[in-house]
Amino acid sequence: MDIASIIGLVTCFALMIFGMVFGKSFSMVFRFLDPPSMLITFGGSFMCIFASYTIPEFVAGLKSMGLIFKTSTMNVPEIIQKIIDLSNVARKEGLLSLEEAASDIEDEFLKKGILLIVDGTDPELVRAIMETELVSVEGRHKDKIGFWENVAAMGPAWGMIGTLIGLINMLADLSDFASIGPNMAVALVTTFYGSLLANWICAPVSTKLKNKNAEEMMVKEIEIEGLLSIQAGENPRVIEEKLKSFLAPADRGSAGAEGGGEADG
Secondary structure (H helix, E strand, C coil): CCHHHHHHHHHHHHHHHHHHHCCCCHHHHHHHCCHHHHHHHHHHHHHHHHHHCCHHHHHHHHHHHHHHHCCCCCCHHHHHHHHHHHHHHHHHHCHHHHHHHHCCCCCHHHHHHHHHHHCCCCHHHHHHHHHHHHHHHHHHHHHHHHHHHHHHHHHHHHHHHHHHHHHHHHHHCCCCHHHHHHHHHHHHHHHHHHHHHHHHHHHHHHHHHHHHHHHHHHHHHHHHHHHHHHHCCCCHHHHHHHHHCCCCHHHCCCCCCCCHHHCCC
């Protein structure tokens, strides 16, 4: 579970409630609850998005929000160490020995690359196949990111529509003083809801998904470079230094820390 996502979203909500009730009673919160405004803003935003996607795409987009609460299982230094270990095996026993090693690997992308190498596939073709899959994966990720970016754009727009509806209703019957307050509430609260949808929900979700996508793309690029280096017969120590260049300087010490001594074996 990604604690940062939970803490961030809950704290934002708590600060918002604090601002509503500070110096007043908690009942002030109910002034910000307006069903017509909710229907206009949230309903209008999501139904507009619904009209822009197919039903499976819309459902997949909604489900992708759950990804921000999942902790990444990718350990980049560990992956680099795994590639170094594979390079040592290939250097000592030959490329065909990697087929047995691939059976213990859970990463399907890495396993696919190893099997391509074992089959004697041309290096350029290996790169082409792996990069095609990488582009395909990134495209699916961007679809999910784009979904939440589109919702973020719709929120303020539908909030403005609600504001206009409230103002029109208010101005249409200024003689009815009893209706001025409720109509003004709809006018202002819909703008509030639109900003809330865009900045409290959509912005963190899309940003988190972008970060997860960037991390996965980096890992896959590391795997591609590592596999091609193994296929080219490069020295494991050279492969280690090449792959560690993907990491920030502070993270390079942990990568390849184990087993690196076999590089010259």
